Amino acid sequence: MTPPLDLVVRSRRTVTPEGERPAAVAVRGERIEALHPYDAPLAAAEDVDLRDLALLPGLVDTHVHVNEPGRTHWEGFASATRAAAAGGVTTIVDMPLNSLPPTTDVAALEAKLAAARGQCHVDVGFWGGAVPGNVKELGPLHERGVLGFKCFMSPSGVAEFPPLAGGDLRRALEEVAGFGGLMVVHAEDPALLAEPDGPTYPEFLASRPEAAERGAVRRLVELARETGARVHVLHVSSAACLDVLAAARADGLPVTAETCPHYLTLEAERVPEGATAFKCCPPIRSAANRDLLWEGLAEGTLSCVVSDHSPSTADLKVPDFAAAWGGIASLQLGLSAVWTEAARRGHRLADVARWMAAAPAALAGIPGKGAIAPGNDADLVAFDPAADHAVDAARLHHKNPVTPYHGQVLKGAVLTTWLRGRPVDGEPHGKFLLRESTG
Numbered sequence: 044m045t046p047p048l049d050l051v052v053r054s055r056r057t058v059t060p061e062g063e064r065p066a067a068v069a070v071r072g073e074r075i076e077a078l079h080p081y082d083a084p085l086a087a088a089e090d091v092d093l094r095d096l097a098l099l100p101g102l103v104d105t106h107v108h109v110n111e112p113g114r115t116h117w118e119g120f121a122s123a124t125r126a127a128a129a130g131g132v133t134t135i136v137d138m139p140l141n142s143l144p145p146t147t148d149v150a151a152l153e154a155k156l157a158a159a160r161g162q163c164h165v166d167v168g169f170w171g172g173a174v175p176g177n178v179k180e181l182g183p184l185h186e187r188g189v190l191g192f193k194c195f196m197s198p199s200g201v202a203e204f205p206p207l208a209g210g211d212l213r214r215a216l217e218e219v220a221g222f223g224g225l226m227v228v229h230a231e232d233p234a235l236l237a238e239p240d241g242p243t244y245p246e247f248l249a250s251r252p253e254a255a256e257r258g259a260v261r262r263l264v265e266l267a268r269e270t271g272a273r274v275h276v277l278h279v280s281s282a283a284c285l286d287v288l289a290a291a292r293a294d295g296l297p298v299t300a301e302t303c304p305h306y307l308t309l310e311a312e313r314v315p316e317g318a319t320a321f322k323c324c325p326p327i328r329s330a331a332n333r334d335l336l337w338e339g340l341a342e343g344t345l346s347c348v349v350s351d352h353s354p355s356t357a358d359l360k361v362p363d364f365a366a367a368w369g370g371i372a373s374l375q376l377g378l379s380a381v382w383t384e385a386a387r388r389g390h391r392l393a394d395v396a397r398w399m400a401a402a403p404a405a406l407a408g409i410p411g412k413g414a415i416a417p418g419n420d421a422d423l424v425a426f427d428p429a430a431d432h433a434v435d436a437a438r439l440h441h442k443n444p445v446t447p448y449h450g451q452v453l454k455g456a457v458l459t460t461w462l463r464g465r466p467v468d469g470e471p472h473g474k475f476l477l478r479e480s481t482g
């Protein structure tokens with residue numbers, strides 16, 4: 044006789060890769076064993092019935108700047124992963140910069156693993172960094188288990204993580220292509236960027252034109268064609284990139300792209316004066332541009348929506364758009380921000396799950412994540428899609444209470460998050476997700 048299941052979660056709105064349907068999700072140990080009819084009689088240690096509330100797969104956020112070690116006062120593994128779980132995110136992938144040291148060699152990765160150990164409330168993977176002079180470190184980082192590499196085509200905002208200029212980018216792409224790796228790229232052409240003429244948002248926006256993004260994406264697509272490297276364009280903010288990306292896709296090139304909740308939900312016309320919580324690079328653009336990004340998402344030209352959670356302390360967010368730190372904190376809010384706007388535009392929860400869970404898991408090559416399906420990890424989120432809540436930055440788990448969503452009313456509330464079959468509670472039981480073959 045089969046022993047009872049560890050957990051059953053029932054919902055009339057279970058979001059599976061095939062769409063939303065009534066189901067009972069049977070969990071044994073850390074994994075989903077099977078999906079049964081909603082009212083199937085099942086023997087389980089715990090049986091949770093969400094009725095008409097939704098059951099989503101745990102989200103996978105492949106763009107998070109945790110900043111620990113080194114800038115732990117900006118954010119750290121404990122606070123970031125607590126915020127993630129509260130926002131329905133069960134997997135994050137940490138960016139290699141803003142921590143000190145940046146993750147540009149194996150010793151730095153070991154320092155990061157040591158800093159993170161025992162603190163993570165969700166599962167955590169890592170990107171390595173590609174910077175001038177470290178091309179020989181990329182293979183060893185790949186072997187140690189990073190999920191891919193990040194590089195910049197323009198200055199990153201921190202001196203210790205310089206961009207790859209000229210032939211260095213090609214050289215790094217050739218190296219990564221050599222072992223079948225992935226390069227994720229901040230694509231803005233530094234030749235088309237300028238210092239802002241003054242402290243206001245319009246002056247900041249004008250200093251980072253759409254042509255800088257489009258030009259960099261074009262160059263990157265050509266380099267992907269020439270080197271055979273798999274590349275992913277981070278945080279697309281300009282709809283002017285979409286035709287370049289769609290053409291690359293039509294040509295069968297291994298080029299994918301993401302956008303972020305703030306580009307999909309906020310607009311340049313409504314950035315309040317001096318409100319540098321809204322500053323990020325590339326910048327939030329016009330409402331008309333935002334509508335086109337939604338079209339790119341609906342068509343699949345943009346496949347992932349991830350946070351680019353890049354917090355800092357409040358003192359760096361001076362009310363001057365030229366001088367303030369560029370980065371938006373939103374890890375805990377991404378799901379409700381995107382759902383608020385997605386629902387208004389007629390999209391479904393299954394679309395949101397595809398953009399924010401399945402596609403990022405596929406991008407980073409993380410098996411067993413991103414979908415409610417037999418054999419996958421039991422990463423589950425009970426979600427009330429109709430609940431409204433006003434964002435209070437001080438009540439978020441982010442270490443610093445700075446976010447452009449403060450005061451906004453968002454739709455959708457995360458009620459419970461299960462990580463590999465266990466509710467996320469006070470005890471950190473997240474694990475590291477190092478690339479499979481490393482054992």
Ligand SMILES: [Zn+2]
Pocket residue numbers: 106108138351352353
């Ligand atoms: Zn970023």
